[in-house]
Amino acid sequence: MSDYKIQLSERDSPSHWYNIAADLDKPFAAVLGGDGQPATADSLSAIFPDTLIEQEMATERWIEIPEPVRQIYQQWRPTPLHRAHRLEQLLETPAKTYYKNEGCSAAGSHKPNSAVPQAYYNKLAGRTRLTTETGAGQWGSSIAWAGQMFSLEVMIYMVNISYQQKPFRRSMMQTWGGQVVASPSELTAAGRDQLAKDPNTSGSLGIAISEAVEDAASRADSSYTLGSVLNHVLLHQTIIGQEAIKQFEIAGDYPDVIFAPCGGGSNFAGVAFPFLADKAAGKQVELIAVEPSSCPSLTRGHFAYDFGDTAGLTPMMLMYTLGHDFIPPGIHAGGLRYHGTAPQLAQLVERGLISAIAVDQIPTFEAGVLFAKAEGIIPAPESNHAIRAAIDEALRCKESGEQKTIFFNLSGHGHFDMLSYDRYFAGELENFDYPQAAIDEALAGLPQT
Numbered sequence: 001m002s003d004y005k006i007q008l009s010e011r012d013s014p015s016h017w018y019n020i021a022a023d024l025d026k027p028f029a030a031v032l033g034g035d036g037q038p039a040t041a042d043s044l045s046a047i048f049p050d051t052l053i054e055q056e057m058a059t060e061r062w063i064e065i066p067e068p069v070r071q072i073y074q075q076w077r078p079t080p081l082h083r084a085h086r087l088e089q090l091l092e093t094p095a096k097t098y099y100k101n102e103g104c105s106a107a108g109s110h111k112p113n114s115a116v117p118q119a120y121y122n123k124l125a126g127r128t129r130l131t132t133e134t135g136a137g138q139w140g141s142s143i144a145w146a147g148q149m150f151s152l153e154v155m156i157y158m159v160n161i162s163y164q165q166k167p168f169r170r171s172m173m174q175t176w177g178g179q180v181v182a183s184p185s186e187l188t189a190a191g192r193d194q195l196a197k198d199p200n201t202s203g204s205l206g207i208a209i210s211e212a213v214e215d216a217a218s219r220a221d222s223s224y225t226l227g228s229v230l231n232h233v234l235l236h237q238t239i240i241g242q243e244a245i246k247q248f249e250i251a252g253d254y255p256d257v258i259f260a261p262c263g264g265g266s267n268f269a270g271v272a273f274p275f276l277a278d279k280a281a282g283k284q285v286e287l288i289a290v291e292p293s294s295c296p297s298l299t300r301g302h303f304a305y306d307f308g309d310t311a312g313l314t315p316m317m318l319m320y321t322l323g324h325d326f327i328p329p330g331i332h333a334g335g336l337r338y339h340g341t342a343p344q345l346a347q348l349v350e351r352g353l354i355s356a357i358a359v360d361q362i363p364t365f366e367a368g369v370l371f372a373k374a375e376g377i378i379p380a381p382e383s384n385h386a387i388r389a390a391i392d393e394a395l396r397c398k399e400s401g402e403q404k405t406i407f408f409n410l411s412g413h414g415h416f417d418m419l420s421y422d423r424y425f426a427g428e429l430e431n432f433d434y435p436q437a438a439i440d441e442a443l444a445g446l447p448q449t
């Protein structure tokens, strides 16, 4: 029997991030400013340091990971690649199933892969305070910790429903020195505006982004940070896929199909983009983003220019979107409740290089519980989406007798999500298909370009 866990040594850890923009026949569409013209570096400098703006627009293939960032990465990276032997036995599948465990970081997910370099570059640029939004609290806790490592103040706008549902994520951010408020809040014009419309709103990532952007733009000492969607975030996450490629080499195997959960798209892109380069070089590998059917941006959204936030403060990006004023239902995978998708990922889906599927909430928890029983690790509800898809594929292999190699990203552990598991055990969860009428309505609200 082959290994249970394929480890890379710290010395073999990748020294560069991989930039997919270098490897395309046709460049990605420009990001547009409020005037409908391509956004300039200048227009972004109110909220981002120059180094991150350069990475946002970079076209070189490899970007070196700074030494101080590599040193912090070494606290938990390289993360192990596991072979899920026990899950395979439980499913009685001939498929070989592997997963990368990104739950090993201090914050419990892949998000510190980008939080650490974002804090580092802001420190270098002389900023002393970071603002951000968080949904489930995974990003907020990652940036609170990363800010702490570089002595930066961190102000976090946390989507109200998660603020209520995930009090321990809030405590975690506070433990690392972060300041947390429920969004919408009274602290910003964008927040007050939403509260005036509906004082009991569950909030959304789009609204929280508006608040964090407004806050950062109004203070010279502050930068805005984002845990997904932007090119530089996807870039930082490519460390995952690069490690995985080396680990598959050690295992003497190669994936036929790769699944990762998809909210804004950062962990999916981090896993998939390095493999996409392999695919361009002739390898056969299918790359599939898995999203919730209650928030189906890639599978049912419009491919159009839209804002990244609700108030329309961000530049406009060409992506799959459910409309920037979309407020998703309060499903338990808080990290997947976003109206849009990373423009790079969306454009690759549109070009047919990457595919996407949507899964219902209840079957994702079924899959997560099955996985926990087999492999021990209790996954984040977001990760359960990829696990559902991987298990379905393994079961199809059981039917067909195919011995496919399946690989999925375990984007995080679920230790702070046990309330969601409790609701699932109590039979209180619902499946929620987003109604077509609401999707059509969103089209009417898209900006004209």
Ligand SMILES: *Cc1c(COP(=O)(O)O)cnc(C)c1O
Residues within 6 Å of the ligand: 109, 110, 111, 138, 139, 227, 228, 229, 261, 262, 263, 264, 265, 266, 267, 268, 335, 336, 380, 382, 383, 411, 412, 413
């Ligand atoms: C944030 C998060 C996600 C979704 O975000 P992406 O940018 O799509 O990766 C998925 N899983 C976990 C554990 C998360 O924290």
